[in-house]
Amino acid sequence: MTKKDVLQIGMIGLGTVGTGVLRILEKNGEEIRHKLGVGLEVKRIAVRDPHKPREIEVDPSLIVDHPDHVVNDPDIDIVVEVMGGVDLARQAIARALENGKFVVTANKDLMAQHGLELLAIAKNQNRNIFYEASVAGGIPLIRPLKNSLAANHIEKVMGIVNGTTNYILTQMSCEGKEFSEALAEAQEKGFAEADPASDIEGLDASYKLAIIAALSFSSKIDMKDIFVEGITNVKLRDIRYAQELGYAIKLLAIGEETEEGLQLRVHPTLIPADHPLAAVANEFNAIFLEGDAVGEVMFYGPGAGSLPTGSAVCADIMDAARCLQHEVENGIVEATFGTKKVVPMEKQQSRFYLRLKAKDEPGVFASLATAFGETKVSLDMIIQKRSDAETAEIVLVTHGVSEGNFQKALDTIEAMPAIRSINAILRVIE
Ligand SMILES: NC(=O)C1=CN([C@@H]2O[C@H](COP(=O)(O)OP(=O)(O)OC[C@H]3O[C@@H](n4cnc5c(N)ncnc54)[C@H](OP(=O)(O)O)[C@@H]3O)[C@@H](O)[C@H]2O)C=CC1
Numbered sequence: 001m002t003k004k005d006v007l008q009i010g011m012i013g014l015g016t017v018g019t020g021v022l023r024i025l026e027k028n029g030e031e032i033r034h035k036l037g038v039g040l041e042v043k044r045i046a047v048r049d050p051h052k053p054r055e056i057e058v059d060p061s062l063i064v065d066h067p068d069h070v071v072n073d074p075d076i077d078i079v080v081e082v083m084g085g086v087d088l089a090r091q092a093i094a095r096a097l098e099n100g101k102f103v104v105t106a107n108k109d110l111m112a113q114h115g116l117e118l119l120a121i122a123k124n125q126n127r128n129i130f131y132e133a134s135v136a137g138g139i140p141l142i143r144p145l146k147n148s149l150a151a152n153h154i155e156k157v158m159g160i161v162n163g164t165t166n167y168i169l170t171q172m173s174c175e176g177k178e179f180s181e182a183l184a185e186a187q188e189k190g191f192a193e194a195d196p197a198s199d200i201e202g203l204d205a206s207y208k209l210a211i212i213a214a215l216s217f218s219s220k221i222d223m224k225d226i227f228v229e230g231i232t233n234v235k236l237r238d239i240r241y242a243q244e245l246g247y248a249i250k251l252l253a254i255g256e257e258t259e260e261g262l263q264l265r266v267h268p269t270l271i272p273a274d275h276p277l278a279a280v281a282n283e284f285n286a287i288f289l290e291g292d293a294v295g296e297v298m299f300y301g302p303g304a305g306s307l308p309t310g311s312a313v314c315a316d317i318m319d320a321a322r323c324l325q326h327e328v329e330n331g332i333v334e335a336t337f338g339t340k341k342v343v344p345m346e347k348q349q350s351r352f353y354l355r356l357k358a359k360d361e362p363g364v365f366a367s368l369a370t371a372f373g374e375t376k377v378s379l380d381m382i383i384q385k386r387s388d389a390e391t392a393e394i395v396l397v398t399h400g401v402s403e404g405n406f407q408k409a410l411d412t413i414e415a416m417p418a419i420r421s422i423n424a425i426l427r428v429i430e
């Protein structure tokens, strides 16, 4: 490799993240050049619609209408994929690597599902893919997992890794907003995915968990092994009951290595109001890691948005530039990934929050307690309120129980004549 005065960047995508990247390169370009000893110049930008008005002024001659024009340009040294989606992004990144370019991506859907295949292509080409922005936006997490914490056996990772859902839950619980209003705001602010179903149904968080879990537990992670439940069924009513019981509701991604195997799950969770994660508001994310040597470490910061995510992408561009400048072939060496056993969800333990409606008549509560007792589910907290003249709303929190046993208890309860409806089931942690 020959040293250059300026390295050429090719971007694929100029939406929320791409705009943030350009703004940072423009504003801090001189400082970045000083830190790197080489300048960075954006040579081409692929977008879907070249005629769309942009939030940022861009020389029209840079704009092209297909990623191929970026990945096949022989002058481009580093390809930055901030387009999203899987198939086209996968093809473009594979081609960029085959053409000898370093790649930076913010695409968690792609890295969770095809990361190993792309990293193998990169290794073959003596190149690398940098993907810090794919998890938790601006928070440094991938590098600490690969480097600073690499000597630890990591036992547990747990956190809030989706800014959109955390924004929605915060706005519902603190401002009393409706779900749809809060989602529209998150979209307006650029936190949500192009298809926000990925956020609210928990998929985005599950892709991020797959990436963090692979690095934490040095294991390949198959998406089908992650239990995923989003926040679409979380009602303001449950947020208020949770508050009454001393909890907040957050969408958590949890990965744990136990003697039985890996436990991997994403679901809305009641967490104690004084837990540090309960205070993480709006688009902010936070991740706890427990390493056998370091103990507990918490990462906190903005998990979505144009400049925070752009910050992580630009740092990756700088790492790729350092590799090129210092003739390091592939930069940070990737971890090796084995295949660890995964514990099926029905065998995992949880505490449960259950909200139901029952006939307001004597003995209902006793028969509920009996039904739970028969399946070895014990009850911890209870709220009972009259709903109308004949109906009571009952909120129960169980002690720890396997998912399988809880489901059996639920089947029995649903069949009881006094039970009118089961309205909410959520998991609880201490
Ligand atoms: N938004 C955020 O806070 C974060 C996003 N990410 C990830 O970053 C990536 C980009 O997200 P974001 O910036 O929000 O997405 P946007 O939807 O805002 O931008 C996507 C960009 O890609 C371009 N594009 C889409 N399809 C094509 C295509 N077929 N060919 C060429 N260009 C195309 C669009 O072009 P056009 O402008 O013409 O429509 C647009 O410029 C995603 O992988 C996302 O998951 C990661 C962390 C945070």
Ligand SMILES: N[C@@H](CC=O)C(=O)O
Pocket: 134, 135, 136, 137, 161, 162, 163, 164, 165, 191, 192, 193, 199, 204, 303, 304, 305
């Ligand atoms: N849609 C994502 C964007 C960042 O990854 C989120 O809301 O966290």
